Amino acid sequence: MDFLSGLELMIDSYQGKEQSFGVNLNLAIVRLSCEEGCVKVIEMARRLGVTADTVRFYTRIKILKPGKNKTNGYREYSESDYNRLRFALSARQLGFSVEDIQEILNHADKKKSPCPTVRRLIEHRLNETEQRFAETQQLRERMQQAAIEWSQKPDKVPTGDMICHLIEEFAQ
Amino acid sequence: MDFLSGLELMIDSYQGKEQSFGVNLNLAIVRLSCEEGCVKVIEMARRLGVTADTVRFYTRIKILKPGKNKTNGYREYSESDYNRLRFALSARQLGFSVEDIQEILNHADKKKSPCPTVRRLIEHRLNETEQRFAETQQLRERMQQAAIEWSQKPDKVPTGDMICHLIEEFAQ
DNA sequence: TTACACCTGTGTCCAAGACACAGGTCAAGA
DNA sequence: TCTTGACCTGTGTCTTGGACACAGGTGTAA
Missing domain, CATH: 1.10.287 (Helix Hairpins)
Incomplete structure (x- = not known):
């Protein structure tokens, strides 16, 4: 005791x-x-390896609900805030949006399992990430190919209907 | 004649x-x-396969400088506008930012070769794209791995210091 | 005249923070 | 006690390339 x-x-x-x-x-x-x-902003940030602005951001959107020091008005982050922010950062690392995180925390706040929601959301976010990955891959290849072709081409001055022959003659 | x-x-x-x-x-x-x-917005958009809002956007940031119909105040896009937007769209496809494009067009407007600038910019943008590609790849793998692991795990209710065991127990 | 498509200029939104600002608090040092 | 610099607050703005919203004007067929 x-x-x-x-x-x-x-x-x-x-x-x-x-x-x-x-x-x-x-x-x-x-x-x-x-x-x-309870700790103040910078200590909270230090303990989780993020910036104070990140802590303030999550406070602003009410994922964190710190107490308030009556003497100076400073925020005081509890163990619960620590756990919530640690959770939020983990979820961000896994591609969940801030809004996703708020939804998951709502479930948890009601003592309900957030797992079905988490499973649904990860499917959705994974599809988005796959698409973004494919787009970035294609862009990367286009840019690499362009850089290679352009290294064999001369500089030219623009004409009436051609602004930059490097870009405009790139075949894709 | x-x-x-x-x-x-x-x-x-x-x-x-x-x-x-x-x-x-x-x-x-x-x-x-x-x-x-000279054509109006929708026709310009149709000819280049973009939305009218895209045409208006590039007008707004002064990459396009249409004339103005004196009777009704409608914009009239010239052949030059067509060439410029076609160029801008090509450059966007290659990962140049809108600001890059404005810089390149400034060179061309002064009848100077934009090629050295284009070469410098593509290097810069390619580095950014490589980084973004790597980040997206890592995120994709994390998410895929998480989805696999979670399919073998049960749903659980939150405890005092654990909000969602799926997310918080994910090893990475 | 009506209705609908099209047009304009201008403002706002999107995401997840980062930054800015004006003003308050704390504490060590002179 | 005063000064200074670090830290704090609440609130606003910015980032990118469009997409969307709004109030009002124009054109044209029915």
Whole structure:
């Protein structure tokens, strides 16, 4: 039984008499709780290897819901925020969009398995990625081929209907 | 000697006496000249196999400089516009950015060879494309691998620190 | 006249951050 | 105490190449 749990038990045992203590004990719990697991922006970013702007971005779109320091107004990111951002970054690495991530987190927030949604979304995003991969591959080949052909061609000045013969004479 | 050239010669030979004709002959030249080679947005788009919005986009960024019909205010795209857009579309197909294209056209407009610029730019864009290709390839492989692994895994409900085990347990 | 296709200039949207701005807070050093 | 620089906030803007939206004008067949 750690200190916080013991403190909570003390609070509970004084339930009917909490007015004797005012709100000071509750504040103590909040303060201790944040010192145990709450961090500011840069620390959060450091722990997950991203920029502070990325942390702020996910806060802005409400994937992260930090508390607020009453003294200076700074945000305080909890362990839960840490887990959520770690999850979001993993999902981004796997090609899920930010909106996908919000949908998955909604399921999890309701204590429902997000797995069926995740399976559906990965199929969809994988198809998109396959297409983008094919397009980029074709473009890469075109550009490589053009560079090779152009190395054998002279520079020319534009004519009335030809702006750049390199580009306009490229066969594809 | 075609009809328009003959008409221009007639105009020139009446140079000192054009007031006898008013502006009617000049309008006739403009009108005929546009009928010979000027088209409206949709026709321009149709001839190049793009959308009218694409034509309007390139007009907006001043790659195309259409005339204007005095009667109804509609744009009239010349043969030169046609050549420029055809060029721009070819360059886009080769991975040049719109800004690249504007730079190349500036050279051509000054009657200078754009070829050195084109060679420099294709190198740059090819490097970018190679990188994008590599990234997309890696993403594609990750996603494919994830889909395979997940097909052998059960659905699970989130826990306190795990939102979706599929995503979070994916090894990479 | 009506209806519909076409036209214009201008503004906004798209994605996932990165950057900008004006102003507040913190803490070490002089 | 003051200064300075790092850090913080909320909010706005930017990035790219089109696609879309909007309010209003034009053309033409029925």
